[in-house]
Amino acid sequence: MKNIFFKNLALGLVILCSPVITMAWGTNGHRISGQIAEDHLSPKALAAVRAILGNESVAMASNWADFIKSDPAYSYLYNWHFVDFERPMSYPEMTEFLEHDNNVDAYTKLKFLIAELKRKETSKENKLLYLHMLIHITEDVHQPMHTAHASDKGGNDFKVNWFNKPTNLHSIWDSELVNFQELSYSEYAKAINHATPAQIKDWQAAPLNKWIFESSQLAEQIYTEIKPGDTLNYKYNFTHLDILNQQLLKGGIRLAGVLNEIFG
Secondary structure, eight states: OOHHHHHHHHHHHHHHHHHOOTTTTTTHHHHHHHHHHHHHHOOOHHHHHHHTTTTOHHHHTHHHHGGGGSSGGGGGGGGGGGBBBOOOOOHHHHHHHTTOSSSHHHHHHHHHHHHHOTTSSSSSHHHHHHHHHHHHHHHHHSSSSSSSSSGGTTTHHHHTEEEEEEEHHIIIIIIIHHHHHHOOHHHHHHHOOOOHHHHHHHHHHHHHHHHHHHHHHHHHHHHHHTTTTTTOOOHHHHHHHHHHHHHHHHHHHHHHHHHHHHHO
């Protein structure tokens, strides 16, 4: 885990030179939520996070879990990024489903990561791995298509066009909408980082199953609005920008809440 900056850089170059790999929120989206999270850490939690990450910020650490996909040794982490469903569920149904969930998915692994980072016995090396994954997956589950339909692989098989570019619904929400705003991650984070104290309290108080349910409900809404083959453009951006910004903000605020609970 040494020289993490250079390892991330090398892995990033491998990805750029390889076939397209779908990543939740894309590079910018993850960094936006990561920057927001770091801005809301308690002093104690911030010190603990820095002790683990070293000179790597939460924003930059946010993409490690996607960059490492290029390394076969970490292929076992693939299913940690999402939790897909066979059908729409009410909140009581989803709560019941998740309570009995024993799959390798974002829900079960978030619970595992939180528990492991709270343990004093967890090794320094594992703390670094687990913190990277916790940061990333918390952000992942706020991207609606990471809690979507199993039948189309979370929208990856739902083919659409972004202006004149063939793509899929998952990628629209991963990166196309975020990148269309033409802001750096720090500019974007500053622009939307205006949660009220009441919102922060409410969002951070919500249990993990509520995060999943909210994102899943948004995914269901997104599915009903379009059909495969549709071309999405300016109007789609205009009508979905508030949802996009809310989820990026919620992901950052809730990540801060989890880190404050673990380390604060």
